[in-house]
Amino acid sequence: MDAQGRGRADNIDPADQWVLNPNTGDYELRLNPSSGQSAVPGPRRPSQRPTGQRGRTGQNDRTREEQDSREVPGQRRRRAPQPEPAGRRRSRPKKKSRAKKALLWTGGTMAFVLVAAVGGAYLYLRHLDGNINTTDVVGAKNGFSKDEAFNLLIIGTDKRTGKGNEGYGDKGSVGHADTNILLHVSKDRTNATALSIPRDLIVDIPACQVRDKDGSLRTIDGTPDQRFNTSLGQDDRDPGCTMETVKKVTGITPDHFMMADFNAVKTLSSAVGGVDVCVAKPVDDAESHLKLPKGHSVVEGEQALAFLRTRHSFGNQGDLDRIKVQQQFLGSLARKMSSGDTLTSPTKLTSLAEAATKALTVDKGIGSLSHLKDIALELKKVPPKNISFITTPVIDNPADGVVHKTVIVNPTLAPQVFSMIKNDVSLTETKKKEKAAEAAKLKGPKSAASDVRVDIYNGSETVGAAQQTLTWLQNNEGVTKSTQLGNAPKKLSKTTLEYSPDQADQARRLADIMGLPASALKPGKSEKNDQGLPAMILTLGGDFQSAGTPIAAPSKAPDNVEKSTADKTVCAK
Secondary structure: OOHHHHHHHOOOOHHHHEEEOOOOOOEEEOOOHHHOOOOOOOOOOOOOOOOOOOOOOOHHHHHHHHHHOOOOOOOOOOOOOOOOOOOOOOOOOOOOOHHHHHHHHHHHHHHHHHHHHHHHHHHHHHHHHHHOEEEOOOOOOOOOOOOOOEEEEEEEEOOOOOOOOOOOOOOOOOOOEEEEEEEEEOOOOOOEEEEEOOOOEEEEEOOEEEEOOOOOEEEEOOEEEEEHHHHOOHHHOOHHHHHHHHHHHHOOOOOEEEEEOHHHHHHHHHHOOOEEEEEOOOEEOOOOOOEEOOEEEEEOOHHHHHHHHOOOOOOOOOHHHHHHHHHHHHHHHHHHHOOHHHHOOHHHHHHHHHHHHHHEEEEHHHOOHHHHHHHHHHHHOOOHHHEEEEEOOEEEOHHHOOOOOOEEEOOOOHHHHHHHHHOOOOOOOOOOOOOHHHHHHHOOOOOOHHHOEEEEEEOOOOOOHHHHHHHHHHHHOOOOEEEEEEEOOOOOOOOEEEEOHHHHHHHHHHHHHHOOOHHHEEEOOOEEOOOOOEEEEEEEOOOOOOOOOOOOOOOOOOOOOOEEEOOOOOOEO
């Protein structure tokens, strides 16, 4: 039975008998194993017969027949015409077998399909790239690194752009930063933290630079005691100004931004087939027109946007309770986008790609489909249970008087949260414990503070950090054998303490006084101070906050700071 007939007998389409051999990269014929051939034949081998020899018999023919029983045969060469025996009629030339016709047809069709598919995919990717809106802002990184921790500022504006959005946001708004989430993804991709920043947080908006259409830079003056949301749109501020404001408030530097308007919520929620939300009581909100029964519901499009805009039906009817609703929605959307139902559906993936690329505005550093894909894939590595949502710890603004309209940063709790994010510390218990050899540096006897001899250098961005530290060590901690030697040769992101092996007890004492992590201790060598005596080398880095503030980041979030994770749904109250 030929290949085509065998395929029909086994109910197999001939085209399905061609498979990709991963060892050769070629498409090869896969016949039914019952025919005596291997399931995946090896690649065709070139003929070994010498040039000029056409038809040989004997051992070579037998060897070739044995090979043909295992391999897909190549096109046979024509044999030299043989003299016709006398008295015998010439036989009619045989037609090509149906198997050969099937091979030619399926091979040609396969090649056409592959070329068409690759060409179509390329054109579609070019189309998606063209959907992406970019803004050239000062402060964003150029490109995206898959090997580092990254901070992505997600901004939702209240601008009434797009069809059907006239009833949302502030009429005539220039597009303020209505929703703000700083997403930090850890270097090892074990965890991520989404820090919400209230729009009504009173901050000092710093001066920032914006790029005009002609490419020139223009400086916009800062303004004190303003709502955070005015860091965008007001006085022509662009997202780079919002990034600069985040840095001033939290001490964390955003690497990139993504900005979305009302349409983004509607299109993304519809692209994934709706987002599961939960409310603890029935909702019928006259302002947002949201109507939901108690319990779980699936929202998309206009209803999804209404859910995010509702605040009078939740909690104390303020922005802080609406932030909790937004966090619930984003956690559910993240679960839906990474679910098998979405990832295995070409229709949903295509809709999601179209919606995402059209709905977002990003900085030029990540303004390509390739970079956005990389960010998505890196974020997908983080288990939903380790994606934490937390709101910037705040207190009521005393300047408001009796009626509280705005908030300010909680000076007690917020620095601890900011420090954890800045130093890549998870808010969930996922970090691996320090290696025993690393932690051992802090274990052992400690010298007296008066015996610690150390030279202090400033490798941080804080002017006068070395002198501040020297004054504090000598006057408050009794480290009298300390000296400050000005600026370090280069800036450091982390504080380090270098010492020789015989100074280990001094290093442990200083680490205890300053709250240095084990990773800051660098055993090796010391230097001679101005008296010719061996002194440790303390270089303050970017993690320095102020003299007396522990260098090591907190290991856990404050107990009285509310947080949630993306793997769980908390019903809005």
